[in-house]
Amino acid sequence: MQPFFRYFRDLRGLLLHAAARSKISETRRIERVVVRIALRRQGSGAEAWPTFAATVSIVFHIGRYALLLREVFARPERLSIYWRRTVEEMDLLGVQSLGIVALLSAFMGAVITIQTKTNIDSPLIQAWVVGFATRQSVILEFSPTVISLILAGKVGSNIAAEIGSMRVKEQIDALDIMGVNSAGYLILPKLAATIMIFPFLVMISMFLGIFGGWMAGVQSGVISSDDFIMGIQTGFKPFHVTYALVKTVVFAFIITTVSAYQGYHTRGGTREVGISSTRAVVYSNVAILLANLVLTRALLL
Amino acid sequence: MITVEGLGKRFGDTQVLSGIDAVFQKGKVNQIIGRSGSGKSVLAKCMVGLHKPEEGRVLYEGRSFHEIDFDERRQVRQRIGMLFQGSALFDSLNVLENVMFPLRMFGAMPKDEMQDRAHECLKRVRIVDKDLLFPAELSGGMQKRVGIARAIAMEPQYLFCDEPNSGLDPQTAIVIDDLIKVITEELQTTTVVITHDMNSVMETGEHILFIHQGRKWWEGDRDALLHSGNQELNEFVFAGSLMRQVKKAMGG
Numbered sequence: 001m002q003p004f005f006r007y008f009r010d011l012r013g014l015l016l017h018a019a020a021r022s023k024i025s026e027t028r029r030i031e032r033v034v035v036r037i038a039l040r041r042q043g044s045g046a047e048a049w050p051t052f053a054a055t056v057s058i059v060f061h062i063g064r065y066a067l068l069l070r071e072v073f074a075r076p077e078r079l080s081i082y083w084r085r086t087v088e089e090m091d092l093l094g095v096q097s098l099g100i101v102a103l104l105s106a107f108m109g110a111v112i113t114i115q116t117k118t119n120i121d122s123p124l125i126q127a128w129v130v131g132f133a134t135r136q137s138v139i140l141e142f143s144p145t146v147i148s149l150i151l152a153g154k155v156g157s158n159i160a161a162e163i164g165s166m167r168v169k170e171q172i173d174a175l176d177i178m179g180v181n182s183a184g185y186l187i188l189p190k191l192a193a194t195i196m197i198f199p200f201l202v203m204i205s206m207f208l209g210i211f212g213g214w215m216a217g218v219q220s221g222v223i224s225s226d227d228f229i230m231g232i233q234t235g236f237k238p239f240h241v242t243y244a245l246v247k248t249v250v251f252a253f254i255i256t257t258v259s260a261y262q263g264y265h266t267r268g269g270t271r272e273v274g275i276s277s278t279r280a281v282v283y284s285n286v287a288i289l290l291a292n293l294v295l296t297r298a299l300l301l
Numbered sequence: 302m303i304t305v306e307g308l309g310k311r312f313g314d315t316q317v318l319s320g321i322d323a324v325f326q327k328g329k330v331n332q333i334i335g336r337s338g339s340g341k342s343v344l345a346k347c348m349v350g351l352h353k354p355e356e357g358r359v360l361y362e363g364r365s366f367h368e369i370d371f372d373e374r375r376q377v378r379q380r381i382g383m384l385f386q387g388s389a390l391f392d393s394l395n396v397l398e399n400v401m402f403p404l405r406m407f408g409a410m411p412k413d414e415m416q417d418r419a420h421e422c423l424k425r426v427r428i429v430d431k432d433l434l435f436p437a438e439l440s441g442g443m444q445k446r447v448g449i450a451r452a453i454a455m456e457p458q459y460l461f462c463d464e465p466n467s468g469l470d471p472q473t474a475i476v477i478d479d480l481i482k483v484i485t486e487e488l489q490t491t492t493v494v495i496t497h498d499m500n501s502v503m504e505t506g507e508h509i510l511f512i513h514q515g516r517k518w519w520e521g522d523r524d525a526l527l528h529s530g531n532q533e534l535n536e537f538v539f540a541g542s543l544m545r546q547v548k549k550a551m552g553g
Contacts, residue, residue, distance in 0.1 A: 078407075081405060165392075169389060170386075171389050173389065174383065174385060176350070178403050178407075178455075180406055
């Protein structure tokens with residue numbers, strides 16, 4: 001049999017096996033099956049094995065992530081409790097991130113203005129271009145993407161550590177035994193909170209980024225206030241704000257669900273909670289960068 | 302009543318439980334005993350649905366727990382109370398909120414009544430004026446007692462206790478044992494206690510199941526336990542010096 005077909009035969013067999021064992025927590029068993037297939041393939045031209053193992057692992061995690069999302073969106077037991085938790089999470093994950101967002105935005109806006117000026121300091125380029133470049137950088141990329149990457153670090157690690165700790169301390173088991181949909185109860189309010197509050201954080205970031213740029217530009221004398229204001233008004237497209245907010249909502253979804261997935265499937269003790277927390281940040285960041293490219297191509301081109 | 306029929310559980314290639322048959326009676330403290338790693342906690346987790354067994358069935362009043370649909374299973378679960386080894390109280394909620402949690406999620410009563418019910422449960426486990434304390438501010442024994450209060454808040458038909466005495470001093474352990482016994486009698490629950498504490502077995506065990514190497518090795522009551530000719534059971538029961546002295550006093 002050609003290696004190509006053998007590869008897919010093995011993959012199909014593995015997926016059927018995984019489907020037959022509907023218990024999603026049994027990662028180890030599926031890993032063992034992967035190893036068994038690998039051993040069987042040894043000496044039979046299994047050069048594609050690393051690719052095969054990586055594919056199986058990715059397919060497995062995507063499948064388990066999808067199953068978790070299905071549980072998250074199941075009908076809540078009591079809406080009033082979910083809503084109260086959503087408001088609490090808006091405070092914890094959103095309002096309490098305001099300080100870092102404000103600080104970063106103002107300083108990054110200031111740096112963008114000064115760097116733009118130093119890089120395009122030419123008599124052929126009009127002074128207002130600095131304001132224009134600052135606005136475009138802040139609205140299109142800095143506020144939605146860079147701030148989301150920062151929030152993936154702060155909020156993502158928080159979510160993974162909280163849910164992971166609950167898992168290792170059997171609190172999630174306690175919820176399940178009571179008959180509570182633990183995935184929905186723990187994750188849905190966080191998801192609703194971040195989707196609602198992150199766009200506000202990003203709008204504040206846009207304002208403070210441009211304001212920081214204006215302050216730095218005017219104070220350091222690299223641009224006059226009038227030129228900067230003219231720059232930020234020139235060629236403004238409201239769609240760019242919409243594009244930024246759409247990206248923010250998608251990134252909020254990614255940060256919350258990827259981090260919650262890592263926390264929810266934590267096994268072991270405190271060390272594993274730390275590992276889950278780190279993975280949450282790394283995978284969220286990678287997913288954000290990929291989604292950023294896809295959304296930019298889809299919405300701007 | 303809970304019936305376990307031919308229950309088997311594997312983790313990968315390791316067979317943790319096989320061929321377990323047992324009937325856990327209503328209004329009795331049923332105990333599952335065995336050495337660490339014998340599979341008793343896995344058996345309890347299969348019974349409450351945290352693990353799905355590969356073989357056999359768990360029947361709640363004759364209905365197979367793993368074969369009923371999602372909504373029915375949720376209804377059964379709402380009739381289960383469980384005390385975890387580490388209490389598993391929610392860190393972000395205070396004592397009163399922890400006990401009120403199942404009432405708020407599933408109860409249909411007004412808030413005042415929920416509070417009264419929670420206070421009644423806390424009073425029953427002798428926790429008074431600690432409403433606003435968080436789990437981290439409680440001692441191990443108090444955490445267990447709050448765990449029991451939360452487990453009985455919904456007046457469960459089935460009560461599971463996973464090593465309720467672990468990490469407690471002997472006096473507190475007796476208090477917890479008494480509580481479990483009294484609650485079982487008052488609420489007529491089917492109580493299942495997982496333990497390897499022989500004091501607890503002698504205090505409260507009415508129906509005892511000895512699990513060894515993933516199999517049911519012995520089943521009986523307290524008196525039969527002391528006179529069993531089963532070698533593995535005797536090694537387990539009389540491992541401690543206190544129980545050896547009991548055996549000596551009995552002329553064994």
